[in-house]
Amino acid sequence: MSVAALVDPQSLPTPAGHFGRYGGVFVPETLMTALSDVGAAYAAARQDPAFRDELTHHLKEFAGRPTELYFAERLTRHCGGAKIYLKREDLLHTGAHKINNALGQALLARRMGKRRIIAETGAGQHGVATAAVCAKFGLECVVYMGAVDMERQALNVFRMRLMGAEVRGVEAGQKTLKDAVNEAMRDWVTNVRGTHYILGSALGAHPYPMMVRDFHRVIGAETRRQILEREGRLPDEMIACVGGGSNAIGFFFDFLSDTQVRLIGIEAGGHGIRRGEHAARFEGGRLGVLQGSKTYILQNPDGQIELTHSVSAGLDYAAIGPEHAYYREQGRIEYAYACDDEVLETFQLVSRFEGILPALESTHALVHGLKRARELKPDQIVVINLSGRGDKDVNQVARLLNVKL
């Protein structure tokens, strides 16, 4: 693998939203102006010290940043290899990294004078984060969620409603995240003038993949500072789960130029890599265009989008963020997958050994991280992004373990 010719990560995407041959703006005409307005507002905001200060302030006071870089001592001993560190995004307000982006985009919406917010959600983490920031800033909030996900994540549905959001169930298609995105885009097309769409992952049309990435870069920036303080050097490997890929790209971004640090994204292997049984786009997918972006997509020979499956609603999605497709092609980020049964096992292991219930999404990264730690030497370091907490998953895990609550 050669990464010598890596383009400066800061220079991407291009002004038209391309990461190499990935990304772009593939949306109906009605949204073109809205997207360029968001792009222009964001370009101005990111240059504005007042905007950055305000975001930093809310990230600290409301979200609880910085999050700790936690040395998982018992897991490290248990694996008997590399030191394992966990970046504790699970400690953030509302329970996951999603609040970083929700805060950033809500501030941007306020700057743009948009008083109505829409969002999609899979596991409910992004929906809860968006509901929280809308409550905080007094914005109207509508969250689209697949009917199947609403059932899997009933607790998060209630959380959102408690914070004043309207949760609209989506009955179309497979009734999961992808269908919620379709419905949110239909809403945006219809109400485009007064509404801002807070897209929850590093997906969709430009400027979303860039903007969402930027709002999550704080994860990697803190990790870098913290590991240098703790260990005096950069980690050997960093591992994060990848649904759309927002936590992963935010975690990896400030390390892209440090080519000695191995970066690994973990997709959802579901029941195994068979059609309709997983959500590992790099295992069974091919290049396509879905929901605004050109990237790797699980699709049938005609280009119809395939059904997906994962134990975690947040990774249960047929497309991967375009920047991930780009860095995989460049050989800079590697990808692997973890299957449902391994995830359930590791969920329990981490709970018992560290007293931390990880989100099922993040547990995918833990599965691979623990494998890697076993293979590495004690003087090596693995950092795993613990992107969310597992409280929302407790009912689901109990059901899968046949435990009656």
Next chain:
Amino acid sequence: MDRLDSAFARARSENRAALVAYLCAGDPDFDTSLAACRTLVASGVDILEIGVPFSDPLADGLTNQLAAQRALEAGMTAEKVFELVRRLRADHPTLPIVFYTYYNLVFSNGSEAYVKAATAAGVDAMLTLDLPPEEAADLSAIAARHGLRTVFIVAPTTPDERLPRICSAATGFIYYVSREGVTGVRDAVASNIPEAVARIRRATNLPIVVGFGISRREHVRAVAAHADGVVVGSALVNCIRENLGRPDAIVQRLAAVASDLAAGLTRA
């Protein structure tokens, strides 16, 4: 003059707008869909817009989403859509056939192969809903090589600055989406259509058709006074949706609705 130009020219010579009718290919099944398309042509439709069913039609309202779902569940594939076009083309050598589709269906196995297959089957033009001109250079070049016309959308939110770009990308006609939102039946047509059509005319000599939310004869009449073509979609798809399991009723209803709409085309 090709089939598309001829259809617009004929309508113009008759002092009326062209009727552009949309149905989803294979809705609710191949045979009924073919019969439905033939009925429309026999009932005064000038241009047939064939929706290629897609699993994730994000620009479409519920009516067209369900139509695509019915077609896919009935086993519609890319090859069967082409077969439908071949059968129609055999019966109607002068009928302009326009594909209404999403980009992944074109791009997924190589746009060149797709465009070649489509034109060989008899498709005249293609509207790719989620492909703005900014991303369309590849497809436009391929379409030009194979004699496929391209259709692009102008929306109420499209600023004047974008019109030259859109109009220079289009080679078939301009499709003005008369309101923000997804496809579907509405009670009334948007009130600002005359201004919008005039705005587009200043940027292009291509025919301009107006669609989204047009479902009644009075809507057609209001739009036909200004546009070169009037697109009716969901109102026709509803004829199928409301008569599922009764192919004869579908055909009868479509004939009645299309004839009624066609009566609104003539300009005063």
